[in-house]
Amino acid sequence: MLRTTTRPGFWCECWTARLDGKQPPTLFGSFDAYSAVEANNWVATILRTISPALDTASSQEAWTRLHDARIDTRRALLRREPWTVSITHVSTRITWTVRPALFLPMAHRGIGELPSCAYDFKPHRPQRADV
Template sequence: MNGPTHGYWCECWTEEVTGTGGPARLASFDAYSAPQADRWVAIALRTISPALDSDASDEAWTWLHGKRAETRRALMRSEPCTVTITHADVRITWTIRPVLFLPLAHRQDAELPACARSFKPHRTD
């Protein structure tokens, strides 16, 4: 098994601005580089920008053309980042956090970890 891998955990959340509904996670993504992480947000913003109201579209393009470079530099320094736009009464937030991805044991490896032998499958009768 290989050791831990540095990467970024990315999520997209929505929340009603009125506060009547709690936040809901729409998507998550595991990125293995800062460019891959900020590209995930950029693709999402470019995809939804035609459907956004004019203020939200302006927020999206401001990040894409001005603040995206700041976001990438912060990620390269292992700092978490957030990109938020508000469309009508919905706040959409992308979060990017530096993480360590731990390797998983492959089922076909010759030597599984000792804990694998203690696993008992759940059976329903």
């Protein structure tokens, strides 16, 4: 009998979007967190890292999120509720999303090489129609 076990966690994404709408939003980065604390820390670390480069209003907004809203964020994540925060810097909106997820276990390949049978395949060569 095949038994699949899942592991609860959070799927975290960071998106950037130009405010003029001339380009579609771009996925800047993603992270799989296995606890509410880990998900919260991922966003907090990025906000702390980029805040010195932000304009004054955006930097203040980031620090407000880091300090004043942190308890609300943690409560939402502990209830396994989706959570989103956005800040705007000049002409770019940066949005972090954290959603509950179930992760499937992946097979761990302990060796650095593929099994020898992986090298038995020959490149495909199209057949000529006039032969």
